[in-house]
Amino acid sequence: MTEHRPSLAVVGATGAIGGVMLRILSQHADVWGEVRLVASSRSAGRKLVVRGEESEVLALAEDVFDGIDVALFLVPDEVSAHWAPIAAAKGVVVIDDSAAFRLDDDVPLVVPEINSHAARLRPRGIIASPNCTTLSLIVAVGALHAEFGLRELIVSSYQAVSDAGRDGVAALREQLALVAGTELGTQPGDVRRALGDEASTADSPFAAPIALNVVPWAGTDAGDGWSSEEITLREECRKVLGMPDLKTTATCVYVPVVATHSMSVHARFENEVAVGKAHEILATAPGVVLFDNPAAGDFPTPSDVVGTDPTWVGRVRRSMDDPHALEMFLCGDNLRKGAALNVAQIAESVAAEFPR
Amino acid sequence: MTEHRPSLAVVGATGAIGGVMLRILSQHADVWGEVRLVASSRSAGRKLVVRGEESEVLALAEDVFDGIDVALFLVPDEVSAHWAPIAAAKGVVVIDDSAAFRLDDDVPLVVPEINSHAARLRPRGIIASPNCTTLSLIVAVGALHAEFGLRELIVSSYQAVSDAGRDGVAALREQLALVAGTELGTQPGDVRRALGDEASTADSPFAAPIALNVVPWAGTDAGDGWSSEEITLREECRKVLGMPDLKTTATCVYVPVVATHSMSVHARFENEVAVGKAHEILATAPGVVLFDNPAAGDFPTPSDVVGTDPTWVGRVRRSMDDPHALEMFLCGDNLRKGAALNVAQIAESVAAEFPR
Structure with missing residues (x-):
């Protein structure tokens, strides 16, 4: 046969x-x-x-x-x-x-x-x-949800420019070439003036300079002050987890990184949490790498995570105010698992x- | 006289x-x-x-x-x-x-x-x-507290390298000169290898490359996974506001920006909040500039705020899950008001x- x-x-x-x-x-x-x-x-x-x-x-x-x-x-x-x-x-x-x-x-x-x-x-x-932000986040948070019962997510992103495609990468590279070797970045608007049209024409998908800067706006206007990327993260997390009422708040920000999105995550659960148990879950969760010993320099950063498949998670702490909440920092390559x-x-x- | x-x-x-x-x-x-x-x-x-x-x-x-x-x-x-x-x-x-x-x-x-x-x-x-992070945050949040009654802060920072002094600025400028004009930032560890000793010797105050990267660790080990910068922000906010039990959680992250710290802020209040009222308060608060019309490109970024005195606040939204919570994004020059x-x-x- x-x-x-x-x-x-x-x-x-x-x-x-x-x-x-x-x-x-x-x-x-x-x-x-x-x-x-x-x-x-x-x-x-x-x-x-x-x-x-x-x-x-x-x-x-x-x-x-x-x-x-x-x-x-x-x-x-x-x-x-x-x-x-x-x-x-x-x-x-x-x-x-x-x-x-x-x-x-x-x-x-x-x-x-x-x-x-x-x-x-x-x-x-x-x-x-x-979406790539959802993907990096959800493999880690979904694993913790299975154990602790997720109730709320508050996420701030540090998104790479390749999220905006080849134009995003080209804009960052062109702008970096213009600011490298200068003393720019210390006077009002000096970066914007030095970049001239580079920062504002259709060539750049970003609404402000992306070299020596961060840009707190991703996607389009979704109403009430929200960007489309922030609403997307919320709605997709709810759909993938099958929790249509999950509380989810995102602030999405571009940073001058080529590839790999990072996120600072506050996650509140139904059950009390413990860092030891969270470590155990993350260390064995599919698609996740636990990398968490900051005093020894072990925490995820885009430059170490780029080109790899999993979501890397570090900086896991229990909230000092709420025994049901964990803080963490994670990185995932937006072009690999993220797409x-x-x-x-x-x-x-x-x-x-x-x-x- | x-x-x-x-x-x-x-x-x-x-x-x-x-x-x-x-x-x-x-x-x-x-x-x-x-x-x-x-x-x-x-x-x-x-x-x-x-x-x-x-x-x-x-x-x-x-x-x-x-x-x-x-x-x-x-x-x-x-x-x-x-x-x-x-x-x-x-x-x-x-x-x-x-x-x-x-x-x-x-x-x-x-x-x-x-x-x-x-x-x-x-x-x-x-x-x-x-500390500079406390200063940028507190003028905005303190003004809102006077009206709404603050109950909890969850903050993720996007901190400039001048926070780490002249060595921090020198490290970023040297590393940018090495990565500008290259195709770095897409392969595992390529930035770290290209920088060689630049990223790891005592010359750089950062625990990982700072060009084409973000570094989620600021200060020293404060125990239980927290960095000293995160504990400082918590304790100083409590002391300045005279609220020794204020719930405050921070994740502090360095970004490749020369000067001006940014923060993504989730603030929960005793009273219900409204964006219109928050705008009114922020527009008249001493030391604060309201810059909030993202669809028109009006949101604060470090490159526009650097060199100015106030804390600039934008991206003000009411939480979709909690009528007592506001999200916002703010920027303050860490060398001006911040010091x-x-x-x-x-x-x-x-x-x-x-x-x-």
Whole structure:
């Protein structure tokens, strides 16, 4: 009997997350038959290497989904919104990394470490993968929730510029080149003046200079003073944990870091907490690395975590005012688990459904 | 009748905060008679300009306090611990910027906008000025407390490297020069390797790279996983507000910004809060600037706030889960209000006590 392995399409193969996905597909146990690479017509014809073999990129069109079992969508929201239903209508299981479907009731939002069961119920044939901030946070907090019973999250983020795509990285690199070797950063507006148009034109996705600065605004205006990134984190945490009333407050801030998001987390639980028990849970939780001995210099920072898969957690303390609350600081690579890896993990769990 | 103006000694006149103090003394209404500049013997003999006149720096010794009414100590903790009592014993009113006396019961800890009355009761002749993080936070939060009744603070900081003195600034500038123009920041440990000894030797006061990174550890080990900076913020807020049981939790994180600390603040109050009323209070609170229209790009960032005196507050939202809680983001220059300015303000209030 010949083995049937499911076929895979990677839509958005030429983007930043697509590049990470091709490396993941080359590194993980190979569960796929044909792997088809798809991108916009602008990138069609390029040749990329996946699983050690060169493959030509096809232009996104309805027929690229012929004979495909599973499709990964690593593209902007509007591209997913249009094309994912077309692929799903052809019987393809779509795993979508965009925000287009994440909060739709009939689309599961899946983090395999937390709610892998949810991937099986997909009435529209679409499974969504959460935003990068949600992903870094939820693997750690979800593990603690299982033991202590989560009641409230108050999160402040330190978000990397690659969250805003290649433009975000380019803006930081260009601005750093202009401020390095100067004495800037000590006089009112000196950074903004030195950067000139760099900091304010459409070239930069940030609403203020990002070199020698932090920018407390991510996404778009969501009303009542909130940014869309803050509302997203709240709603996605609630959906993944299956707790529609979970109290969740976020303040999202960009920092001049290329990749890997950090978060300062205040988590309040139903049960009393103890740092020793929290350490035990985090040390064995899937997708989590405990790195917590600050006096010895052991705490997570983006420069050490970037390029790795797990969420790294450190600075775990019990609140001095509330025996039910923990403080912690965590880092997760927004391009790995925060994007490509979670999509790959969902896809691998779907692949296991196909008959051999 | 000739006017007697009190005489002033500035101890630590050649340091970073000393330099800011000399500019403030030149800019503010002049309430002083003689102004004597004092520093370590290493810096003695240098000439500095204050109030438009050149003045020679004297070496710190007991007799530099002869005939002095008020002395500003802008020096490391151990220098203050030794010399402030010597000056006070000679009848000098000491205003100390170090941490040496801040939490002593018989030394008032003063922020003129909040508790100016406390400066009058100084049994040891010493008045302490809070840490820079406390100062930026307390002028905003203290104003809201007067209206709503503060019950709890949960704060995450985005602290500038000048918090760690000239070494902190030098470390950031050296590291930025090494990473600018590179593709660093995307591979595990690449920044740390590129910086080599820069990131780990005694030259850098930070426990990890500070370029293209954030470092969630400030100060020393205060036990149970807390850093000394986090405990300081808690205890100083309690003391300045006169609320020894105030719930206060901080996570202190360095970011690659030269000067101006930022903070993400969750503040819970006794009374219900409203953003409109909070805006009204912050818009008129002394030492505070309200800058809050994020959809139009109006929110505080370090690059716009640096070099200015007030705490700038934006991103004010009412918690979606708790009508008693406000979220906000604030920035304050750690070298101005966060150090020299507050000391100068205390000194000016003391100067008013002297008979004319």
